[in-house]
Amino acid sequence: MPEQQTTVEVPSNPWGIPARLQLLNEEAQLQHDDKFSPYVEDIDRETLQQVYRTMMLTRRFDDEATALQRQGQLALWAPCKGQEAAQVGSAFATRPEDFIFPSYREHGVAISRGIDPGELLALFRGVNTCGWKPQDHNFQAYTLVLAAQVPHATGYAMGLNFDADFGNERDPNSDEKPAVLAYFGDGSSTEGEVHESMVFAASYNAPVLFFVQNNQWAISVPFSTQSRVPIATRAAGYGFEGLRVDGNDILAVVAATRYALEKIRAGEGPVLIEAETYRLGAHTTADDPTKYRTNEELESRTLHEPIGRLEKYLRAQGTPDSFFEELMAEVKEYGASVRNSALNLQNPRFEDFFERVYASAHPLVQEEAQWFQEYQEGFEEQN
Amino acid sequence: MTTEMNEAPAVETLTMAKAINRALRDAMSESNKVVLMGEDIGKLGGVFRVTEGLSAEFGEKRVMDSPLGEAGIIGTSIGLAMKGYRPVPEIQFDGFVFPAFNQITSQLSKMHGRTGKNFEVPVTIRIPFGGVIGSVEHHSESPEALFAHTPGLRVVTASSPHDAYWGLRKSIESPDPVIFFEPKRRYWMKGAVNFGHTNFDPFTAEVVRAGKDLTIATYGALVPVALAAAQAAQEGGYSVEVIDLRSISPLDVETVAESVNKTGRLVIAHEAPTFGGMGGELSASITERCFYSLEAPVLRVGGFHMPYPVAKVEEEYVPGIDRILEAIERSFTY
Ligand SMILES: Cc1ncc(C[n+]2csc(CCOP(=O)(O)OP(=O)(O)O)c2C)c(N)n1
Ligand SMILES: [Mg+2]
Numbered sequence: 001m002p003e004q005q006t007t008v009e010v011p012s013n014p015w016g017i018p019a020r021l022q023l024l025n026e027e028a029q030l031q032h033d034d035k036f037s038p039y040v041e042d043i044d045r046e047t048l049q050q051v052y053r054t055m056m057l058t059r060r061f062d063d064e065a066t067a068l069q070r071q072g073q074l075a076l077w078a079p080c081k082g083q084e085a086a087q088v089g090s091a092f093a094t095r096p097e098d099f100i101f102p103s104y105r106e107h108g109v110a111i112s113r114g115i116d117p118g119e120l121l122a123l124f125r126g127v128n129t130c131g132w133k134p135q136d137h138n139f140q141a142y143t144l145v146l147a148a149q150v151p152h153a154t155g156y157a158m159g160l161n162f163d164a165d166f167g168n169e170r171d172p173n174s175d176e177k178p179a180v181l182a183y184f185g186d187g188s189s190t191e192g193e194v195h196e197s198m199v200f201a202a203s204y205n206a207p208v209l210f211f212v213q214n215n216q217w218a219i220s221v222p223f224s225t226q227s228r229v230p231i232a233t234r235a236a237g238y239g240f241e242g243l244r245v246d247g248n249d250i251l252a253v254v255a256a257t258r259y260a261l262e263k264i265r266a267g268e269g270p271v272l273i274e275a276e277t278y279r280l281g282a283h284t285t286a287d288d289p290t291k292y293r294t295n296e297e298l299e300s301r302t303l304h305e306p307i308g309r310l311e312k313y314l315r316a317q318g319t320p321d322s323f324f325e326e327l328m329a330e331v332k333e334y335g336a337s338v339r340n341s342a343l344n345l346q347n348p349r350f351e352d353f354f355e356r357v358y359a360s361a362h363p364l365v366q367e368e369a370q371w372f373q374e375y376q377e378g379f380e381e382q383n
Numbered sequence: 384m385t386t387e388m389n390e391a392p393a394v395e396t397l398t399m400a401k402a403i404n405r406a407l408r409d410a411m412s413e414s415n416k417v418v419l420m421g422e423d424i425g426k427l428g429g430v431f432r433v434t435e436g437l438s439a440e441f442g443e444k445r446v447m448d449s450p451l452g453e454a455g456i457i458g459t460s461i462g463l464a465m466k467g468y469r470p471v472p473e474i475q476f477d478g479f480v481f482p483a484f485n486q487i488t489s490q491l492s493k494m495h496g497r498t499g500k501n502f503e504v505p506v507t508i509r510i511p512f513g514g515v516i517g518s519v520e521h522h523s524e525s526p527e528a529l530f531a532h533t534p535g536l537r538v539v540t541a542s543s544p545h546d547a548y549w550g551l552r553k554s555i556e557s558p559d560p561v562i563f564f565e566p567k568r569r570y571w572m573k574g575a576v577n578f579g580h581t582n583f584d585p586f587t588a589e590v591v592r593a594g595k596d597l598t599i600a601t602y603g604a605l606v607p608v609a610l611a612a613a614q615a616a617q618e619g620g621y622s623v624e625v626i627d628l629r630s631i632s633p634l635d636v637e638t639v640a641e642s643v644n645k646t647g648r649l650v651i652a653h654e655a656p657t658f659g660g661m662g663g664e665l666s667a668s669i670t671e672r673c674f675y676s677l678e679a680p681v682l683r684v685g686g687f688h689m690p691y692p693v694a695k696v697e698e699e700y701v702p703g704i705d706r707i708l709e710a711i712e713r714s715f716t717y
Contacts, residue, residue, distance in 0.1 A: 075517050075694045126694025129520055144520050145479060146451065187451040191482060220427035221448050292426045350699040353692045364658060368687045372699075375709065 028312035079281030085306030089253030118341030147191035153182030157206035187218020247275030402544035421473030478521025492535030511567035525655035542606035549583035566604035594624035657685035679717035
């Protein structure tokens with residue numbers, strides 16, 4: 001047999017894993033990226049200070065809610081600690097007319113959209129299923145069934161296309177080109193509805209941004225159980241762009257989200273962003289993370305949390321001490337107001353729940369509501 | 384040391400969670416075909432700690448912390464069963480079973496018949512169900528009627544650690560798919576488990592309190608509530624019999640009919656919405672069989688026709704002692 005030298009070309013990245021975007025590294029030094037740096041060039045120090053402020057308010061809100069749950073004032077709490085850059089940064093890149101479909105941990109997005117602490121805590125205090133009017137904030141109710149909101153976001157985005165196609169826009173002369181954002185987690189990315197949503201979004205070129213916060217854990221299950229490659233890799237398989245960003249880098253998150261929304265508004269279809277971050281707190285207050293993750297992991301991840309990084313950068317940029325001092329005072333006051341707003345939430349009346357089942361009268365519900373009223377009155381007569 | 388001391392005691396007092404844990408452990412020890420799959424059931428031991436220690440004892444291959452997809456969990460369980468395994472998948476909460484609804488109702492339930500009886504699919508799906516745990520949406524539901532309405536599925540519940548242990552053991556042994564509903568608010572309730580009760584039949588009802596004037600039929604978390612209501616009625620001079628249905632499909636109508644032929648009155652209680660619920664099915668069956676014995680219409684006490692409400696008002700939604708007593712009163716004053 002003749003000697004034959006065969007060279008098999010081994011691609012270095014056989015799955016086409018997207019590179020990880022970072023614009024502010026762990027040491028809070030700026031990194032340049034030809035494609036993405038221009039998307040944050042206009043952000044001056046004052047603006048960034050405002051973003052920092054929202055991140056700090058979010059952190060305080062979250063700590064306060066965790067404490068409230070510990071004191072029995074909330075049924076449950078799902079902390080977002082550590083994910084503030086991914087949340088506040090992506091929300092910062094949106095416009096008010098964009099419609100957002102959150103999962104249940106997007107407190108930083110909710111606060112950015114102007115939702116009051118009390119409104120946000122109503123669900124977790126067990127007084128309401130949604131404390132705000134979604135249309136007032138273009139921010140849908142939290143969804144607790146994982147991934148269920150993702151097809152809703154896709155359909156809503158399809159509706160935006162229909163509005164334009166059918167001439168149903170509120171103001172046809174407006175140059176507003178709203179987009180839709182669907183937030184979900186690394187664990188949720190496994191649910192079939194996410195796959196179907198991406199197929200639909202691609203087929204109908206829906207103006208939707210799939211924003212995955214990969215916080216490395218789905219309760220006790222590590223990301224490696226959900227996927228062998230970053231989730232952003234999947235986008236290529238659906239035929240749209242997938243971006244992978246350091247989710248604790250506020251500039252990278254803002255740049256990627258602005259870029260994606262610009263593309264979506266231009267009618268260039270869906271985009272997927274995977275923000276790699278880390279859940280510093282427990283999954284919820286009912287969880288005990290010491291059962292499944294090490295202290296070392298938590299400590300090393302804490303070093304890379306987003307707020308400290310941004311603070312370091314701001315200080316290096318010359319933000320004066322007085323800014324941080326004043327903000328500390330504001331944050332403290334805010335904490336107290338969060339507490340009060342939770343404690344002041346009105347308890348619901350059971351009777352009212354009959355009225356929300358259907359949008360129009362339903363005889364069975366009416367009959368049961370009537371029965372319940374008489375049943376209650378029976379007790380009052382006895383007393 | 385005496386020999387007896389080395390043997391496990393035939394009766395032990397356990398919480399329901401521990402009894403279920405023991406049932407899984409014993410089933411896994413007896414056969415390496417028994418495998419568990421679910422979200423967070425391994426390292427964490429499940430969100431209710433029901434599977435605690437099993438991953439350490441049997442390894443991650445037999446106690447799988449699966450990827451996060453219910454359709455995947457049940458669909459692959461079906462495939463495993465076709466390959467000869469006896470999967471015991473866990474659905475984390477009642478409200479999260481629906482992504483798997485297609486696999487359960489269209490595939491699992493029909494596989495035996497539609498393959499000409501050539502495949503048995505002994506999958507036992509464990510689902511914590513029911514409310515009054517002060518939780519948020521989708522964590523307190525009672526979807527049993529949806530499954531009982533599906534031919535091909537067996538649907539079983541338990542109200543005591545003993546029944547939970549044996550109900551689960553026998554469900555796993557069953558050649559048919561079983562949906563095993565665990566009343567989550569009773570996970571921490573203690574009771575004696577008799578490990579010698581090897582001829583336990585999970586598909587039968589049990590009279591848990593004898594009485595002669597009225598029968599209450601219920602299951603799951605409401606059994607202790609019904610017993611308390613019966614006790615209160617006793618003080619008012621009524622002798623009330625209480626039946627724990629245990630099995631929802633098959634429904635042991637015989638046991639209830641026997642009781643109603645004696646008492647002449649029946650109240651059925653469940654947490655699930657009354658409309659389209661198991662109470663309606665049982666009521667019709669009893670009316671068909673016991674028409675001439677009945678002294679009053681069969682009455683149902685259940686959830687209202689609304690989604691399970693928020694925690695602050697859930698106790699007004701779920702039948703409690705007072706709601707059952709009111710129905711008892713109505714039956715007697717008919
Ligand atoms: C359909 C469904 N299955 C299971 C659950 C229970 N559950 C709630 S959160 C969670 C983990 C979610 O992980 P991920 O999507 O990564 O989001 P994260 O909590 O990390 O923000 C699970 C299994 C649920 N809420 N919905
Ligand atoms: Mg996660």
